[in-house]
Amino acid sequence: MVKAMYVxxxxxxxxxxxxxxxRCKMQPQLADRWLTAIERELLKRQLPTAISTLYIGGGTPSALSVKQLDTLLTLLDDYAQQTEEYSVEANPENLSLEKLAVMKAHGVNRISLGVQSFNDQLIKRIERHHDKKRIDQALDQIHEAGIHNISIDLMYGLPDQTIAMLMEDLNLAANDERIKHISIYSLTIEEHSKFGRQKIAPCDNELEGTMYELIVKTLPEYGYQHYEISNFAKPGYESKHNQMYWRYEDYAGIGCGASGKENHIRYDRPFQLLNYLNDEEVFERLELSKSDEMFEFIMMGLRMKQGISLSRFEALFQCSLSDVYASAIHQNIARGWLLIEGDSLRPSEAGMTFLNDVLMAFMD
Ligand code: SF4
Incomplete structure (x- = not known):
C-alpha cells in the first residue's frame, strides 16, 4: 500500500x-493548465488517502503564485490528513510570507530551501538568483510562518569553489539554529545543462574527495548526524519522506517528470509537459523482478547509516540476505566496509564513502 507521495x-x-x-521556465497560463492536469491525474488514479509523507518538489514549487499554490495544496488536502511529514521545496528568491501562510494553512510542516551556497560569487556563477542576505530573510520568514523543520540543500565541487569557501558554507549552515537538516551533493556536469554545453570541467576527483571528507567530519561536530550518504540532521529531523525511498517502500509519483514505485512496478510519468497536459499516457513502466527488487533494496538501504534490516529483507523476499549474498557480505566485512550488528547490515563510514564499490560485490 502506497504511503508516500511525490508531486x-x-x-x-x-x-x-x-x-x-x-523543468521549464514559469509561464503562469501553462501553470494553470498544469494544475488542471494534476486534478485530472488525481481523479483518475484514485490513490489511497492514508499518506504518511507528502513531498512537493521540482522544479521550484515556490515559483507558483499564491493562488496557484493554494489550488495545488487544496487538490492535495485529502492526502494530507494523516501526513506525519509534509514538505515543500522552495527557493529563497520567490518565497514569501503569503506563500508560507498558504502552506502552513494546508498542513505543510517542512520546507526544503534551495540554498546551494552562501557565497554570493558562487551563487552567481551557477546562475541562481538569490544572495546570502535573501537566504537569511527566507529562513526568518519560514520561522515567522510557524514552520520550524527547515532543511537546506548545499552543493560542493562548484566551479572555482575552494576548500575555504566550502568551510565557510559549512560553518554558516551549521551555526544557524534555524537549520535542522542539510542535504549536500557534489556538482555533476550534465551533458544537456548549460555547463555541459560550455564544457565546464568537473571538479577534480581528489579535491571532491577531500571536500566530502571535510563535510563528513565537520557537520557531526555541530551535532548533525550523518544518517545518509549525502544527508545530515539534528536528532529527530531526519527526512521521513526520503527514508521511505531508502527503505524501499512504495511511493506514488504525481505530475510530469515524477517517478513512482508501486506493486513491483517502477514508472516515470510523462517527461514532457505538453504530453502531460494533453493526457498522453507516454510513460515508462518497468516490472521489477524479485532479483531486481532484492538488489535495489540493498542499494537503497546501504545509503543509510542504520543500514538494512535482515528480518525485513526475509519478510519481503522469503529468503535470507546472508544466504543469498554470503560472498558479497563477507568480502565487504573483510574490507571494513560493512558491519552486521544485531538485525542490521550497515555500512561503516568508509563503506558509505565507497558505496559503489560495496555494491559491485552484490552485483557479482
Ligand atoms: S536546479 Fe535550478 S533550474 Fe533546476 S530545477 Fe532546481 S531551481 Fe529549477
Whole structure:
C-alpha cells in the first residue's frame, strides 16, 4: 500500500547553469493548465488517502503564485490528513510570507530551501538568483510562518569553489539554529545543462574527495548526524519522506517528470509537459523482478547509516540476505566496509564513502 507521495512541479523562474532536471521556465497560463492536469491525474488514479509523507518538489514549487499554490495544496488536502511529514521545496528568491501562510494553512510542516551556497560569487556563477542576505530573510520568514523543520540543500565541487569557501558554507549552515537538516551533493556536469554545453570541467576527483571528507567530519561536530550518504540532521529531523525511498517502500509519483514505485512496478510519468497536459499516457513502466527488487533494496538501504534490516529483507523476499549474498557480505566485512550488528547490515563510514564499490560485490 502506497504511503508516500511525490508531486513534481515542473516550473522554475529561471534555469540554473548546471540543471538538466525535468523543468521549464514559469509561464503562469501553462501553470494553470498544469494544475488542471494534476486534478485530472488525481481523479483518475484514485490513490489511497492514508499518506504518511507528502513531498512537493521540482522544479521550484515556490515559483507558483499564491493562488496557484493554494489550488495545488487544496487538490492535495485529502492526502494530507494523516501526513506525519509534509514538505515543500522552495527557493529563497520567490518565497514569501503569503506563500508560507498558504502552506502552513494546508498542513505543510517542512520546507526544503534551495540554498546551494552562501557565497554570493558562487551563487552567481551557477546562475541562481538569490544572495546570502535573501537566504537569511527566507529562513526568518519560514520561522515567522510557524514552520520550524527547515532543511537546506548545499552543493560542493562548484566551479572555482575552494576548500575555504566550502568551510565557510559549512560553518554558516551549521551555526544557524534555524537549520535542522542539510542535504549536500557534489556538482555533476550534465551533458544537456548549460555547463555541459560550455564544457565546464568537473571538479577534480581528489579535491571532491577531500571536500566530502571535510563535510563528513565537520557537520557531526555541530551535532548533525550523518544518517545518509549525502544527508545530515539534528536528532529527530531526519527526512521521513526520503527514508521511505531508502527503505524501499512504495511511493506514488504525481505530475510530469515524477517517478513512482508501486506493486513491483517502477514508472516515470510523462517527461514532457505538453504530453502531460494533453493526457498522453507516454510513460515508462518497468516490472521489477524479485532479483531486481532484492538488489535495489540493498542499494537503497546501504545509503543509510542504520543500514538494512535482515528480518525485513526475509519478510519481503522469503529468503535470507546472508544466504543469498554470503560472498558479497563477507568480502565487504573483510574490507571494513560493512558491519552486521544485531538485525542490521550497515555500512561503516568508509563503506558509505565507497558505496559503489560495496555494491559491485552484490552485483557479482
Ligand atoms: S536546479 Fe532546481 S531551481 Fe535550478 S533550474 Fe533546476 S530545477 Fe529549477
Amino acid at each position: 513534481h512541479v515542473p516550473f522554475c523562474d529561471s534555469i540554473c547553469a548546471y540543471c538538466d532536471f525535468g
